[in-house]
Ligand SMILES: Nc1nc2c(ncn2[C@@H]2O[C@H](COP(=O)(O)OP(=O)(O)O)[C@@H](O)[C@H]2O)c(=O)[nH]1
């Protein structure tokens with residue numbers, strides 16, 4: 001019964017992509033690291049994702065994108081985040097992300113990018129240290 | 135309090151934040167609950183309990199969408215277990231609630247039970263109050279669904295639906311033996327599966343002979359994933375709600391449930407407080423040492439710890455009040 005605040009994470013699957021193995025693996029790893037993970041399920045619109053993030057009051061939004069549309073999707077997400085005034089959320093992106101796109105994503109406001117194959121421990125460490133700083 | 139004002143004005147973000155504060159056990163959160171409490175007590179709070187995979191989330195999805203179409207403002211609190219090993223949780227009920235999510239004005243909140251016994255979290259009741267403060271008129275509480283009975287949920291709900299499936303033969307037997315509580319409405323889900331009608335009939339026959347506080351527990355057969363039988367269930371929920379509001383027996387049950395709830399919450403708080411206190415006391419380690427060396431037996435150890443925890447005078451009054 002620690003008094004330390006729990007880290008709450010939304011793992012969301014935006015768009016058309018029908019593969020959620022990766023998202024589930026990450027979700028379970030974060031759970032095993034002591035976080036509370038809300039999983040969105042497949043085929044979510046950005047509006048839905050932001051709405052879920054608000055209702056669940058998560059600290060972190062993790063997008064899993066395998067379709068190659070990570071740039072426009074992330075752009076839309078930050079647009080909506082600003083619109084709804086929830087700029088305090090940490091955003092990370094995982095999935096099929098070419099390394100040349102990483103700077104672009106970070107410029108938009110993404111805090112961490114974890115392309116497929118990134119060790120789960122790295123994602124966990126990133127989230128834990130980001131939350132400590134807040 | 136500014137946050138409470140915003141909740142009462144219908145601000146979702148504030149409601150979400152406040153629920154988190156209650157989950158974290160912050161004093162500010164509990165103060166806010168006290169301020170919201172006078173605005174509560176009118177919503178229909180519906181608990182949904184049953185084993186893992188019985189179809190609780192799927193059923194709530196359908197019910198919430200149906201109520202929503204009738205113009206009701208709906209809230210959902212979906213509780214899932216906290217891993218005892220890591221203290222983390224995977225909250226996946228929303229995946230099954232996509233139709234409900236489309237209802238205008240619906241608010242869905244997932245919640246880890248954080249070790250609270252009985253199928254709900256300590257903060258679930260507080261969250262229900264917050265959702266009612268936010269303007270929700272029908273509030274669903276999905277209990278953990280860990281397979282055993284989870285009747286703490288009944289202490290915070292007006293109506294409890296127990297979801298069974300033809301696969302839950304053992305549970306049905308336990309129910310019939312009176313070993314687990316049944317709730318107010320029994321639903322036999324997955325009627326597309328073989329044996330559903332027979333299982334439902336079996337339970338109905340068994341329940342026909344008994345009436346709980348003037349309420350005959352009905353058994354309904356449904357198929358949640360196709361929305362079959364939902365309208366009948368809603369009509370039954372309305373009947374039960376009226377029973378709880380208007381009938382003397384119903385009112386009595388509500389009051390009893392409230393009492394049970396406070397005792398459960400008290401037990402949780404008292405246990406935490408007492409344990410911390412007694413652990414810090416001189417003598418605690420000694421008792422444990424003697425126990426581990428088999429110098430004293432476990433029953434004796436417990437009595438000694440209790441003596442250490444509660445000074446004599448308080449213990450006497452505690453015992454007397456128990457007899458009263
Ligand atoms: N065949 C059948 N499957 C159903 C029915 N209702 C729900 N399910 C499925 O049962 C599984 C578990 O449902 P879920 O709502 O997550 O159960 P919960 O763990 O009790 O919340 C899902 O795959 C549902 O699609 C039904 O009436 N018939």
Ligand SMILES: [Mg+2]
Pocket residue numbers: 190191192227276279
């Ligand atoms: Mg469920």
